[in-house]
Amino acid sequence: MASVSLNNVVKSYGKVEVIHGVDLEVVDGEFLVLVGPSGCGKSTLLRMIAGLEEITDGTISIGDRIVNDVPASQRNLSMVFQSYALYPHMSVRKNLAFGLTNLKMPKPEIKRRVTEAAKVLQIEELLERKPRQLSGGQKQRVAIGRAIVREPQLFLFDEPLSNLDAELRVQMRVELADMYHRLGTTMIYVTHDQVEAMTMATRIVVLRDGIIEQVGTPFELYNFPQNKFVATFIGSPKMNMFEATVDGIGAVLPDFGTLALHVDDTWATKISVGIRPEQFALNGSGETSSTGTITLVEYLGSEVYLYVKLPSGHVVLARDNGKATHKAGDSITLSITASQAHYYGENGLRMPLFDEANS
Amino acid sequence: MTLTAEDHQAAAAAIRATRARRARRSAIIKHFFLASCTLIMIYPLIWLFMSSLKPDNQIFGDLSLWPSAFQWNNYPEGWNGLYISFGTFFKNSAFVTILAVIGNVVSCSFAAYAFARLEFKGRTILFALMMMTLMIPYHVVLIPQYLLFLQAGWVNTYLPLIVPKFLAADAFFVFLMIQFFRQLPRDLDEAAMIDGCSPFKIYWAIIIPLSLPALATAAIFTFIYTWEDFLGPLIYLTDIHDYTVPLALRSFLAQDSVSQYGQMFAISVLSILPIILFFVFFQKFIIRGIAMSGLK
Numbered sequence: 001m002a003s004v005s006l007n008n009v010v011k012s013y014g015k016v017e018v019i020h021g022v023d024l025e026v027v028d029g030e031f032l033v034l035v036g037p038s039g040c041g042k043s044t045l046l047r048m049i050a051g052l053e054e055i056t057d058g059t060i061s062i063g064d065r066i067v068n069d070v071p072a073s074q075r076n077l078s079m080v081f082q083s084y085a086l087y088p089h090m091s092v093r094k095n096l097a098f099g100l101t102n103l104k105m106p107k108p109e110i111k112r113r114v115t116e117a118a119k120v121l122q123i124e125e126l127l128e129r130k131p132r133q134l135s136g137g138q139k140q141r142v143a144i145g146r147a148i149v150r151e152p153q154l155f156l157f158d159e160p161l162s163n164l165d166a167e168l169r170v171q172m173r174v175e176l177a178d179m180y181h182r183l184g185t186t187m188i189y190v191t192h193d194q195v196e197a198m199t200m201a202t203r204i205v206v207l208r209d210g211i212i213e214q215v216g217t218p219f220e221l222y223n224f225p226q227n228k229f230v231a232t233f234i235g236s237p238k239m240n241m242f243e244a245t246v247d248g249i250g251a252v253l254p255d256f257g258t259l260a261l262h263v264d265d266t267w268a269t270k271i272s273v274g275i276r277p278e279q280f281a282l283n284g285s286g287e288t289s290s291t292g293t294i295t296l297v298e299y300l301g302s303e304v305y306l307y308v309k310l311p312s313g314h315v316v317l318a319r320d321n322g323k324a325t326h327k328a329g330d331s332i333t334l335s336i337t338a339s340q341a342h343y344y345g346e347n348g349l350r351m352p353l354f355d356e357a358n359s
Numbered sequence: 360m361t362l363t364a365e366d367h368q369a370a371a372a373a374i375r376a377t378r379a380r381r382a383r384r385s386a387i388i389k390h391f392f393l394a395s396c397t398l399i400m401i402y403p404l405i406w407l408f409m410s411s412l413k414p415d416n417q418i419f420g421d422l423s424l425w426p427s428a429f430q431w432n433n434y435p436e437g438w439n440g441l442y443i444s445f446g447t448f449f450k451n452s453a454f455v456t457i458l459a460v461i462g463n464v465v466s467c468s469f470a471a472y473a474f475a476r477l478e479f480k481g482r483t484i485l486f487a488l489m490m491m492t493l494m495i496p497y498h499v500v501l502i503p504q505y506l507l508f509l510q511a512g513w514v515n516t517y518l519p520l521i522v523p524k525f526l527a528a529d530a531f532f533v534f535l536m537i538q539f540f541r542q543l544p545r546d547l548d549e550a551a552m553i554d555g556c557s558p559f560k561i562y563w564a565i566i567i568p569l570s571l572p573a574l575a576t577a578a579i580f581t582f583i584y585t586w587e588d589f590l591g592p593l594i595y596l597t598d599i600h601d602y603t604v605p606l607a608l609r610s611f612l613a614q615d616s617v618s619q620y621g622q623m624f625a626i627s628v629l630s631i632l633p634i635i636l637f638f639v640f641f642q643k644f645i646i647r648g649i650a651m652s653g654l655k
């Protein structure tokens with residue numbers, strides 16, 4: 001087990017800088033998830049930690065050792081690739097044993113570890129097969145098996161579940177979380193899927209364009225997103241954003257009117273107000289309301305999402321429980337409460353108006 | 360009007376029958392066409408084999424393919440037809456050819472691995488230079504090369520025929536392997552790196568086993584080319600004891616007395632056998648390799 005620390009890490013490909021000075025402390029034994037839109041540099045960051053990509057500037061240390069110049073093979077870590085990267089010409093058994101053989105580990109110990117990993121992952125009967133004879137889910141298990149037999153101090157995952165179908169993805173998510181609790185090894189996990197991030201992480205790092213936007217627990221990220229990007233990125237479906245103007249007694253929202261707030265003179269004249277779909281009150285119990293028309297109903301069983309067109313033409317998303325019987329074309333009244341909303345200043349940063357009360 | 364179940368069945372049966380008829384007709388045409396092509400390709404070999412059994416005066420005198428009398432002793436007589444037995448020439452050819460094959464496969468794959476996977480200074484320029492050597496005709500380098508080997512004192516030894524093969528001098532095979540290595544996923548290299556492999560170990564344990572089709576192709580072509588090579592041995596080998604099979608075969612066409620065509624064709628037939636055997640053996644690797652690269 002090991003902590004990992006990134007100090008002002010920069011990565012450039014030629015003249016193009018893709019990681020712009022990242023500082024990050026990964027605590028020993030935590031499950032850290034790097035999440036962000038495609039192309040934001042998650043893989044690059046992970047590959048620098050793995051030693052597959054040169055570090056242009058800054059330092060990375062694993063445990064107490066600065067590893068900038070340590071080759072991947074000596075960093076004592078395992079990595080699971082999105083493509084699985086199983087060696088096509090080796091049987092599953094050889095795939096699992098390959099890294100251990102390279103470490104010149106005694107044969108009986110290799111056998112013990114391979115057998116044990118195969119048992120845990122339920123791939124015992126596949127050991128003599130070649131990777132091409134495996135289904136996607138089985139390949140995934142073998143790839144994970146290959147990572148755990150090493151008993152490394154650090155696990156790295158680069159979107160390991162994104163090639164699986166939805167059902168398997170959920171199942172593997174549970175198994176990975178299980179494995180994490182059993183082993184307690186530090187894990188760094190890259191995904192663009194925020195559901196994976198939210199469900200598995202001890203802490204989440206939100207990355208955008210090579211910059212860390214926020215680091216926090218899933219709870220913190222969902223309830224107190226520190227800027228507009230995180231606010232709209234975390235949460236599915238997305239948070240609704242309203243551009244509001246500030247006057248003496250509060251924020252004036254289109255359609256809804258004035259939301260009373262304790263305005264002080266440090267405020268800008270324009271702020272953004274964010275409201276998650278479940279933060280609309282549908283029974284008119286909020287402080288200010290607006291009535292719109294339902295344009296689309298997405299029924300998910302336990303809950304239902306409503307696309308509501310407000311008088312200004314703005315379409316917002318609201319949530320109701322699955323028992324509600326809404327139809328497209330119905331009119332509906334949405335209302336909001338000041339303490340239930342998120343506020344962002346002109347610079348996009350969070351204004352912590354009700355955070356203390358809410359935490 | 361509605362269609363009954365019988366109507367559907369009858370229609371399906373009719374369609375099936377038409378399809379089967381069409382498939383049979385097209386199969387007959389295809390087979391006929393391919394068989395004709397095969398015959399055209401293989402005719403010279405048949406002619407060679409038949410001629411090797413004919414008496415000398417029938418070979419060019421008579422158009423019939425079938426020998427008037429089977430001269431089986433063209434074979435033993437040809438084998439010992441020169442004052443040195445052909446056993447020696449076959450041994451010489453095998454020596455040169457096997458070393459050339461090993462040299463080419465090893466050195467070209469090394470060079471290709473470096474170009475395909477390793478980062479080093481001047482890689483692009485070196486690659487361009489290597490590709491340029493492909494465009495120089497062999498005959499242009501023939502004389503400078505001869506002078507080089509002459510100065511090195513290598514003329515009248517096998518070294519000029521073998522050493523260049525160990526130095527990845529066949530740019531075409533290097534290029535072939537580079538292309539092959541490049542299509543292997545880099546993830547495999549990276550996984551191996553994390554699994555503790557050095558660059559050499561990645562080459563040896565990952566790249567090579569996955570590149571058998573390319574290696575087999577290089578091996579087959581090097582074998583055929585070296586085994587059949589006449590010009591190289593002609594230039595560099597002067598002692599008849601060192602002759603390879605093609606050079607020795609040439610000696611049947613005597614300048615002075617009557618040429619022993621029947622014996623020459625008999626030995627020619629024998630000289631083709633190793634190529635066929637080698638090809639049959641190694642083409643399996645091509646097929647197996649292609650089947651194995653169910654990469655992903």
Ligand SMILES: Nc1ncnc2c1ncn2[C@@H]1O[C@H](COP(=O)(O)OP(=O)(O)O)[C@@H](O)[C@H]1O
Nearest residue numbers: 013016018036037038039040041042043044045
């Ligand atoms: N080898 C490379 N050469 C040049 N640019 C690269 C290379 N690898 C990645 N990039 C760029 O770096 C950025 C981050 O890529 P990546 O880390 O793969 O993103 P993701 O978050 O989707 O994993 C992208 O803009 C990508 O185009």
Ligand SMILES: [Mg+2]
Nearest residue numbers: 042043044159
């Ligand atoms: Mg990626």
